[in-house]
Amino acid sequence: MSLKIVVLAKQVPDTRNVGKDAMKEDGTINRAALPAIFNPEDLNALEQALKLKDAFPGSTVSLLTMGPGRAAEILREGLYRGVDQGFLLTDRAFAGADTLATSYALATAIRKIGDFDIIIGGRQAIDGDTAQVGPQVAEKLGLPQVTYAEEILNLDKKIRTITILRHIDGGVETVEAPLPLVVTVNGSAAPCRPRNAKLVMKYKRALGAQEKAALMQNGAELPYADLYETRPYLNLTEWSAADVDADLDQCGLNGSPTKVKTVMNISFQAKENKSLTGSDNDVEELVVELLSNHTIG
Amino acid sequence: MMNNIFVYLEIEGRTVADVSLELLTKGRKLATRQGCRLEAVAIGSQLDGIEAQVLPYGVDVLHVFDDPKLAPYTTQPHASVLIRLFKEEKPQICLMGATVIGRDLGPRVSSALKSGLTADCTSLEIGDHADGKTGKEYKDLLYQIRPAFGGNIIATIVNPEHRPQMATVREGVMKKEILDPKHPGTVVKHKVADYVPDTEYVIKVIDRHIQKAKHNLKGAPIVVAGGYGMGSREGFDLLFELAHELHAEVGASRAAVDAGFADHDRQVGQTGVTVRPKLYIACGISGQIQHLAGMQESKIIISINTDPDAPINAVADYVVVGKVEEVVPKMIKYYKAHSK
Numbered sequence: 001m002s003l004k005i006v007v008l009a010k011q012v013p014d015t016r017n018v019g020k021d022a023m024k025e026d027g028t029i030n031r032a033a034l035p036a037i038f039n040p041e042d043l044n045a046l047e048q049a050l051k052l053k054d055a056f057p058g059s060t061v062s063l064l065t066m067g068p069g070r071a072a073e074i075l076r077e078g079l080y081r082g083v084d085q086g087f088l089l090t091d092r093a094f095a096g097a098d099t100l101a102t103s104y105a106l107a108t109a110i111r112k113i114g115d116f117d118i119i120i121g122g123r124q125a126i127d128g129d130t131a132q133v134g135p136q137v138a139e140k141l142g143l144p145q146v147t148y149a150e151e152i153l154n155l156d157k158k159i160r161t162i163t164i165l166r167h168i169d170g171g172v173e174t175v176e177a178p179l180p181l182v183v184t185v186n187g188s189a190a191p192c193r194p195r196n197a198k199l200v201m202k203y204k205r206a207l208g209a210q211e212k213a214a215l216m217q218n219g220a221e222l223p224y225a226d227l228y229e230t231r232p233y234l235n236l237t238e239w240s241a242a243d244v245d246a247d248l249d250q251c252g253l254n255g256s257p258t259k260v261k262t263v264m265n266i267s268f269q270a271k272e273n274k275s276l277t278g279s280d281n282d283v284e285e286l287v288v289e290l291l292s293n294h295t296i297g
Numbered sequence: 298m299m300n301n302i303f304v305y306l307e308i309e310g311r312t313v314a315d316v317s318l319e320l321l322t323k324g325r326k327l328a329t330r331q332g333c334r335l336e337a338v339a340i341g342s343q344l345d346g347i348e349a350q351v352l353p354y355g356v357d358v359l360h361v362f363d364d365p366k367l368a369p370y371t372t373q374p375h376a377s378v379l380i381r382l383f384k385e386e387k388p389q390i391c392l393m394g395a396t397v398i399g400r401d402l403g404p405r406v407s408s409a410l411k412s413g414l415t416a417d418c419t420s421l422e423i424g425d426h427a428d429g430k431t432g433k434e435y436k437d438l439l440y441q442i443r444p445a446f447g448g449n450i451i452a453t454i455v456n457p458e459h460r461p462q463m464a465t466v467r468e469g470v471m472k473k474e475i476l477d478p479k480h481p482g483t484v485v486k487h488k489v490a491d492y493v494p495d496t497e498y499v500i501k502v503i504d505r506h507i508q509k510a511k512h513n514l515k516g517a518p519i520v521v522a523g524g525y526g527m528g529s530r531e532g533f534d535l536l537f538e539l540a541h542e543l544h545a546e547v548g549a550s551r552a553a554v555d556a557g558f559a560d561h562d563r564q565v566g567q568t569g570v571t572v573r574p575k576l577y578i579a580c581g582i583s584g585q586i587q588h589l590a591g592m593q594e595s596k597i598i599i600s601i602n603t604d605p606d607a608p609i610n611a612v613a614d615y616v617v618v619g620k621v622e623e624v625v626p627k628m629i630k631y632y633k634a635h636s637k
Contacts, residue, residue, distance in 0.1 A: 015446055103408060127446060129568055130416040132404035135372070139408035144499050145372055147401045163503070169309075169397045171507035173369070177500045188561070257413035257459035261426055261440070264451045271612060275605075278619020283627040286599070286615060288635055295576050295597055296519065296543050297636045 002058030003155075005049045006110055008121030008137070009042035009063055009078065011071040015126050038074045041122025043192035045185040048152055049120050050082045050193065056157070060084040062116075064109055066094060066102065069210025072236050079203040080195035087113065088208050091241040096253035099128070103136030105251055108244040110141060118162070120183045123148055134184035144181045150189050155179075208236040301334040301358075302327055303388040303461065305379065306351065307398055308341045308368075309507075313350045316394035316468035323421060323471045324392055325355035330423050331437060333389065334358060338382065340375050342368035348484050355476035357483065364489040366498055369505060370398050373497040376405040381492045383410060388461040390439050392421075395465035407463050413456040414463040415441035419470055419567055419590045426455045433457075439464065444567045444587040451586060469515050469571035512546050514563060519545035519576045522565055522592070525552035526581025526602065526621065533558055535625050536580060542629055548572065548592075550582045566591035580621045584609025601625070 013034035046063070053059040063078035065071050066089040075086030089109045097105065110119060119141075124131035131147070138145035146164050153174065154163040160179040165172055167186055205224055207215075216222050228234050241251055249255060276282040291297045304324045307314040321337060328335040334357040339347050344363040351359055362378050375398075383391065383406070391406075393399035395417045407414035420442040426435040438455045439462040445452040456462040514520065521540040523533050533547065540547045549559035551566055565572055567587040577595035582588060584600075584607055592598070593612050600613035601624045610616045617624050 131400045135404035136408035139405045174504040258454050261453040261455045273613050274615050276617045278624040284631045287631040
């Protein structure tokens with residue numbers, strides 16, 4: 001038995017390295033100032049998928065993401081590492097989705113992909129940290145879920161069960177679950193393998209439809225246009241809401257029960273503070289003061 | 298009466314988790330504000346007498362689902378209980394701990410009920426809301442307030458049309474407080490089979506290890522915390538040295554944890570531990586909102602940073618402008634000299 005694996009991934013702004021220019025005057029985020037990256041825990045998930053593919057030859061790994069045209073970037077990153085096919089779910093109708101509407105859209109796309117044994121993604125994305133999309137996709141598809149996974153320990157093809165080591169509060173547990181299921185992987189799991197040089201050569205010109213359109217703006221000719229006819233795998237699949245038969249009332253802002261009421265770039269009430277230097281004198285004075293008012297000692 | 302406030306109780310062994318008791322305390326205040334009842338849901342095994350731990354927090358109704366198959370926790374049976382119970386009871390608000398269990402269970406339940414869920418709230422309030430587009434007005438919604446976008450902004454989330462309004466909150470964010478040791482509450486024992494079909498028991502827990510916590514960061518009276526500015530795991534050794542002298546615990550910012558300088562369980566902030574020590578020494582921490590959310594209630598805050606304009610300095614009582622690797626050894630030296 002070979003396995004059919006779907007990896008869920010998100011392109012995210014790199015919120016870990018937010019500089020001072022990342023916030024606009026009005027307190028909103030200047031997304032342009034942040035690099036877009038492959039969500040880190042989704043890379044941990046991809047590695048678990050690729051390990052299964054190594055262990056069960058003939059298995060296929062599909063990478064599914066939702067986002068704007070430029071999110072095709074992470075499909076290429078997946079192909080460079082051993083993914084067999086990528087799907088970009090992209091439509092204005094998906095914009096403004098909260099986790100519920102996101103899960104709905106992903107679930108419709110997974111149904112379109114059809115045949116699957118394991119759906120696997122990162123525990124959470126660094127731009128929201130909610131950890132909600134995995135369990136919600138599982139619920140939408142009526143599948144069991146195993147979250148906070150550290151490692152897939154075993155997969156029994158005959159009886160179609162998977163054994164997974166996962167984190168719980170203050171410890172770990174091992175669970176046995178039936179296939180198909182949804183798994184979300186913790187950031188402490190094995191890191192993703194690097195790009196494979198041969199695969200980079202093979203896929204470096206792979207493009208999504210929106211990326212091609214952007215290159216052909218103002219009548220410019222698409223570079224290496226012939227390649228996309230002779231090598232169909234260079235055309236990355238893009239799906240709209242209509243392509244996956246999505247109910248528009250459940251997509252994007254419409255399908256999101258949660259609304260952002262206000263967003264504030266909060267400034268804390270500045271306390272009156274004592275400013276010191278790192279000199280011996282100042283530090284000694286500080287320590288003596290803390291000792292005398294019994295804060296320390 | 299319908300539309301009450303529900304809290305899911307997390308139970309390890311036969312003990313209700315602190316985070317659940319903290320949420321009962323908050324839930325009691327919200328219920329009083331809304332003029333509704335506070336209800337709690339206990340799902341597990343051997344729960345006889347569990348009400349003694351719960352009712353004093355002001356719980357009016359405790360729902361008990363007691364069956365050997367419900368412990369240890371697995372997702373679907375617990376989700377099935379909440380989904381069916383909430384369809385009957387129609388709560389206006391449901392609160393859960395932002396623990397591994399709460400973050401596994403909450404989204405599954407909210408998806409089935411098509412309700413909203415806001416993770417890792419740092420504050421919950423009641424207020425009105427006017428929809429900008431439709432102009433529709435909503436009274437007494439739950440404001441779900443949380444740092445967002447890596448902790449660089451604070452967002453207030455509302456859930457105007459769908460119920461229950463669901464939120465998760467980390468342990469330590471709310472304070473637990475007994476309302477009345479003799480608070481009268483009703484205990485309702487439900488028949489589990491009516492809520493959980495056998496087909497939901499699909500995952501088997503075959504092995505489980507809970508380790509005793511290696512440290513008590515949450516309860517430490519003094520915390521020495523390091524940020525990305527510590528530069529390396531070795532850089533943190535200096536903080537452990539100072540912490541050892543002061544009988545303190547070592548904490549870390551998210552940036553330092555992400556960089557691998559400190560273990561994940563030492564992370565202070567919205568997505569880590571919330572601390573309220575009498576002294577917090579922030580070393581090389583710039584002070585993202587998500588970090589400040591987890592330590593700003595410390596009684597005295599010292600910031601040691603080369604940047605005199607680091608955001609954390611705004612909440613500090615003492616700002617030492619200097620290099621951590623020079624200032625901390627001096628603190629150790631003068632502490633040793635003067636503490637005897």
